[in-house]
């Protein structure tokens with residue numbers, strides 16, 4: 001049966017009353033040292049060789065000196081087998097103590113514990129980890145947001161008192177969520193799973209102590225509404241720094257996210273920032289980095305398919321990593337408990353990681369049977385939302401090059417010869433127009449009046465309602481003059497009862513496993529809808 005992920009502490013308000021290193025419930029783990037029959041079974045599954053011949057979530061190339069601690073290996077397995085912490089993420093967020101490196105810690109661990117992982121006990125592993133690791137989150141400093149204002153003008157102008165108070169409450173949360181990476185992470189990266197970034201930023205909060213890629217888009221929109229343009233700029237510059245370091249933006253700010261991203265919203269972030277500030281210098285500086293980021297998706301997440309004799313290039317959430325996610329290691333191994341074949345197990349781990357890349361995590365949208373997590377098959381799916389975001393990126397890139405673009409360089413045979421940015425503006429616009437047409441043919445199902453995911457195996461659309469159907473409206477990946485179509489989409493949503501709630505449902509389904517389920521964390525997608 002599907003195993004819900006740990007969700008406690010998973011919201012920003014959880015941080016309002018505690019300090020950064022007071023991570024309460026996560027500390028408990030298996031403290032009573034009582035191993036149930038199920039714990040023993042899981043420990044056996046965890047000790048199996050899940051790494052030889054696999055693609056781990058990070059390795060010595062991408063995370064030298066610490067991949068063997070945070071991404072794979074016996075210590076990670078031992079911590080998960082004894083259930084050291086209630087939340088698997090806690091361990092992989094703990095820095096190694098001063099003067100230690102991954103190799104030193106692993107050598108010490110292997111010397112002390114040569115026996116099988118499933119024979120280890122909680123107290124011994126806990127003593128070892130406490131001796132070699134600091135508490136989670138200690139490498140992040142709490143910071144001040146110099147552009148924070150307790151009473152931003154724009155928010156005070158909201159007429160409806162409930163919305164106004166809500167916006168003001170939200171504004172008050174920013175100061176609690178400011179983090180800056182401690183300089184020791186830059187100087188001794190081998191001790192940490194955290195990435196160094198140069199500027200302060202706003203985190204989602206709770207167990208999410210680091211930056212998250214797609215969260216940052218909505219955080220930045222909120223900051224801009226609070227007139228915090230300097231903080232918004234810092235966040236955008238951090239992402240640019242990350243793209244220059246890694247060639248893409250990982251899911252979140254830690255090395256165990258190095259093999260997957262999240263919905264591509266870097267260009268939209270910069271666009272929002274530019275619309276609010278008209279800071280053309282920053283736009284000019286960031287344009288090549290934005291292009292680099294979108295090229296990551298084009299080179300690593302595209303798929304060519306032929307439908308009705310027409311060739312298409314579309315995009316997928318699809319990590320290559322095929323080992324359990326370190327921050328959800330126990331959970332992933334448990335999900336795969338009934339899968340014995342190692343190839344099938346790896347396929348399942350790859351699908352779990354790919355679902356995490358979608359930002360929706362474990363939506364029934366990805367399940368072959370619509371209800372069971374272990375039937376997850378996202379790598380067989382072309383998702384509407386991702387492709388609509390790619391479409392948006394192309395359009396924004398054309399816009400950016402239009403803004404930053406100069407003039408022509410010379411006249412030749414009475415024709416102006418354009419160079420650089422102006423050519424890029426046209427090239428990206430042409431890509432956008434072509435993709436917009438292909439997108440429409442690929443995803444729009446006229447009988448169901450909406451855009452729906454396409455399954456590459458069954459070669460059919462999933463016409464169940466999901467709020468992802470609204471993303472093309474937001475990114476305008478359709479012919480905006482076709483009002484009959486957009487009215488049709490609106491009526492389809494109304495018929496489905498989508499507007500009968502205070503928020504918008506992500507999906508109508510009983511399977512409530514994850515954060516992004518029905519009326520759970522539909523906040524991001526709801527915001528998309530309210531912007532249409």
Ligand SMILES: OC[C@H]1O[C@H](O[C@H]2O[C@H](CO)[C@@H](O)[C@H](O)[C@H]2O)[C@H](O)[C@@H](O)[C@@H]1O
Pocket residue numbers: 005089204208212213214215251252325327328356357359360361515516
């Ligand atoms: O630890 C489990 C998963 O947690 C993250 O996903 C959820 O939180 C993110 C931060 O708020 C959010 O961006 C995402 O939409 C949520 O589903 C993380 O992003 C996952 O990769 C991770 O496996």
